[in-house]
Amino acid sequence: MPEIRNYTLNFGPQHPAAHGVLRLVLEMDGEVIERADPHIGLLHRGTEKLAESKPYNHSIPYMDRFDYVSMMCNEHGYVMAIEKLLGVQVPERALYIRTMYDEITRLLNHLMWLGTHALDVGAMTMFLYTFREREDLLDCYEAVSGARMHAAYYRVGGVYRDLPDEMPKHENNKFRSDAEIAKKNEVRQGSLLDFIEDFTQRFPALVDEYETLLTDNRIWKQRTVGIGVVSPERAYQLGFSGAMLRGSGIAWDLRKKQPYAAYREMDFDIPIGHNGDCYDRYLVRVEEMRQSNRIIKQCVDWLRKNPGPVIVSDHKIAPPNRVDMKEGMEGLIHHFKLFTEGYCTPPGEVYSAVEAPKGEFGCYIISDGANKPYRLKVRAPGFAHLSAMNEMVNGHMLADVVAVIGTMDIVFGEVDR
């Protein structure tokens, strides 16, 4: 009888399906995985330590860089923690803007996830489809913050500024015909809200398009059904959250169960899976996109009818407007103090969590009464999910590892922090 030996395979960190810089050391028996040992930390930037040396506001842009495909949700978790510490009441309009942008972010994330997950498993087309829609959503980011990804739009006490009345338009250029540009600008004639509303009307049909390609696709099902099954009990034990938990049949969503921002007023459903496999998690996330679309629509309607302030008027924590700063002594002093020293929070500790697209994103802040956090710990959903890697791929084939990485929706900015 020939001697059969197990061997060790190194997967990543430069593998395109590793979604960044995951290095997996796989112990294989033929093509079957016996043990998977993820080596993480290749993108560790020590953000939490950096935050300890900066005033609170300076760390908001760092939050974008945790989970860099769901930027504003991370900011939301962070500013909510500080607001809780300060006891600040955020204006209602800001809450609705945050809710709307959280959902836009969820779409951005799920579109990214769907495109890359399908690409990993072999369906190239999805990637091209989903990135078409991401373009429009990134334009919404740009319109409101000036940045397409790392927005730094949420501030303690509200959001940086109100929604713009005019949607930025494409300019004529030599790479595209004028007619094409004019067609692109058709939906950009009105305000940002008009643009978003138009998007919400188009989007359900586009999700149908994605589903036509995948949901009943035989190859897609062969690659995902019964792969990476997690029972509800194990999902608890492994610290799962978000779609990973709901895919296993647990109806848990912080937006419903511990509502924040304006989610209490929103009408939406939580989809859950039955089998806890990759296919169920796919179905859950696709349905979440439809639900997000519903929420965005409700926010647009509310925001049209209710103008108002979008950030608190307390200039101890939010800067005064430019006119006050230039003309009034009070404004000048507030501006100076705020930008040189920041604001001090009362001593104490808080944990505040949001339902980020990937799961529960939490910020734990310990304050000793200073203008900088004494300790900031970010609870990244991907970290807990990736730690279950060994258990999820055990006994599966090598090709299924890629499907499991995809279904976990891993982004290394948040895993490595």
Add this chain to the structure above:
Amino acid sequence: MSEPVNSGSAQRHQSLAENLMREFADRGCVVKYELGEVTIEIPAACLIEVATRLRDEADFRFEVLIDACGVDYSEYGRSEWTTGEASFTGFGRGVESTGAHGPENDRRFAVVYHLLSISLNMRMRMRVYVDSSQPIVESVTQVWASAEWYEREAFDLYGILFGGHQDLRRILTDYGFVGHPFRKDFPLEGHVEMRYDSEKSRVVYEPVSILPRTLVPKVIRTDNRYLDNANQQQDPADA
């Protein structure tokens, strides 16, 4: 499934705090209820017992360990504004010291666990202080499997050891890294920097060339006038 939620969050957590007090006070645990959050401080000796009961008993049912992290309290309450030398490390302004000093050895490190009860919709926090001369605490991986990586992280960043952990390796820092970077006595800029040396045609490590610099000093003020409940100290002038 859209039952009225969060309505009784405050009451739920308040009664949780009372239950914890009743059940665990005789174990030497201290329970706090602040900012709507429940914290229990557990003596290291009975961590596993309390954790298991928190997971299994009908009053608690904390099935999920959401997060666990280390904390280094050695500079807690120390402001940079009051340092003696006005050079690289701080800003001497002749202001009197805030009087706060770092904690004693046995309270320098802590491990903080965040628990979530999905069936009862509650959260709570457990804290265990660790002696810095012998920073070791029992691992809770037997209670919650998700603790495995969180404890590896706390070990990597703070050097806290977890007894009974199956695989306590470094997780976030580089292969061959020396030191525990999140300790407060570990400088922000680190000890070594790395570059590719074309002559040796390999990566070399050298002592860091950048100097530490404080851009915004850490100041501690007792002025919380924007807080509704901060009526105790109305300090009109900003020092």
